[in-house]
Amino acid sequence: MVLPMSRTTRLAPDLPLLRRGRRQVAAADDDSEPAVPAHFLCPISLELMKDPVTAPTGITYDRESVEGWLARGRATCPVTGAPVRLGDLVPNHATRRVIQDWCVANQAERVSTPKVPVAEDDAAEVLAAVSAASRRGDAAKCGEVAAKARALGKESDRNRRCLLAAGAAQRLSSAFRDLAGEPVEGAGAAVSGALGKILAALTVFFPLDDESRRCIASPASLKTLVSVLSHGDLAARASAAVVLRELASSADRSTVETISRTPGACESLLTLVRSPVSPQATKAALVTAYYLATASDRAAARLASLGAVPVFAELLVDADKGTSEKALAVLDGVLCADAGLEAARAHALVVPVLVKKMFRVSDMATEFAVSALWRLCRGAPDAAGAAACRADALRVGAFQKLLLLLQVGCGGLTKDRASELLKLLNGSRASVECIETADFKGLKRPF
Structure with missing residues (x-):
């Protein structure tokens, strides 16, 4: 007696055909993707160049790849071995436009036109303008140029390194000190706005060097910084909290004690935890409070008298990992x-x-x-x-x-x-x- 074939048995002879068809479809899909021309690929990363630049040797690279190569101490052309400096790289606009046209023609993701990186002379000019405006008391201009320095630094890591090498942290810290002296609530809108923009720019250029920390840690600067922390707009308060954290975490014990003795410092930190403006600002305030509490018994007692214990206990109930660690640390210090x-x-x-x-x-x-x-x-x-x-x-x-x-x-x-x-x-x-x-x-x- 012949048994009827199961469904699986009936399909079995067709499986090789199905597999062959799938391979043909996959091959067709692969063929539908255009091959990238070899001269569009960076010799270092072997990926499509987004910002092609040409070295004096005539070899074109993607800017990010070749600048990373040079940043690692290799002052030579990766292909020819000839000497190359960062300043020798020239944007290859013709190649970039050809790559963009090819992307459009082949329905590939279009390479956007990159922003021109800041040159050493341009960086020096921007920072000199910050210093000049602060020395003559032109708060509005100082804030405007500080905001420009911040935007340039955030555009790319190369810009940030270039501005740092030109003394961005020192110039911005000095500008803050020049404009400091009176409480933010009593200053004009121009001064208050400029101080907030300077602090926001400073956060791009961490870690601060010794000279920059000394400028911010001067009594007048600290008094103004705490005033911004208490009475600035939301963005300025968040920037002030981050700068104060950087100062407290990288300074010596005497500087931390100076911060703790600054009128309103402990109160402002607790207010920022109690009424948060951003998660980053809350965590920065907790870290600063921890350094104050562990460096100074006076600061620990002051935080306790201001109601720090219930604030931190309530915060810990539903806090995330990072906030929990910081709140527990400062609570232990207050105890x-x-x-x-x-x-x-x-x-x-x-x-x-x-x-x-x-x-x-x-x-x-x-x-x-x-x-x-x-x-x-x-x-x-x-x-x-x-x-x-x-x-x-x-x-x-x-x-x-x-x-x-x-x-x-x-x-x-x-x-x-x-x-x-x-x-x-x-x-x-x-x-x-x-x-x-x-x-x-x-x-x-x-x-």
Whole structure:
């Protein structure tokens, strides 16, 4: 008896034909893509040139590729080996137009006309104009030229390097110092606008060198910088926060203490965290606050007295990884001051949020969370504040998390403090009911 063929059996003889047809379609698709002429390809990247430039040797390259080659210290033509300098490269407009015409004719993505990179003389001229305008007190012109320098620097990395080599950071910092001196809220719109544009331009040319930092860290400049942080428009406040972070993170301890003593500095940073203008500005404010708190007990106490603890605790509830790390770091710094400890022990949210952030964020977040919890739980057995923190930590599962942390592995100071915390919490375990950290049940202040 002959069995009927299954559907698979009936299709089997046709499979080779199907495969052959697919190969023919694929080949047809490949043939439909035009081959790029060899002389349109950069000899370095072997890709279609978007900004062709010709070296004195007569070889044409894509600008990005050959400038990258020269930036790595190879002062020769990649093809011929003859000496070549950055200033020797000449835009090849004829080749670029031919490539653009070919793209249009072959329905390929059109190569856009590149912007002409800034030359050394042009960079020097722009920066000289910034200095000249600031020295004569022409705020409007100074802001206009600073904005031009910023736009040029953001166009390409080559422009940025060229402007940096011409002293962009020093010229802009000096211009800010020249215009500084009076609070932004009392200055005219031209001065306020110029200061914001100078700060925005400065952010393009990080890291600041020593001379630039000295200009911004002068008492008059710092006073004006804090004023912009408090009373400038949103863009200016964000730029001021980033510049202040750069200054605090790269300066010596005495400069950081000078920043902390500048009237309104701590208040402005907390205001920026409490009422954010952008994620970048918030993170910059947190980093600056961290450096202030860890460099100066006075600054830590000042931040605590201004209400930093509840601000950071609330921020940590739903913060992303980067914000959590920074908020935990500054909170740990504020707890070094007695006022910070007192405020944290009195706030119902601090211990639960520290335990919550102990895992599943990052190693850095774990380090700061353990350190902050260790500071809160230390103290004599009969000390009311520390005892209450130990009880709260047990209720939200700190003991189990610390055991897991030591099992998973941690080292250095974090391991020592986690071990000490376990000993501190062990004495209260029998009298405390544990709850799930993620639920935060039983708290007086839910969130």
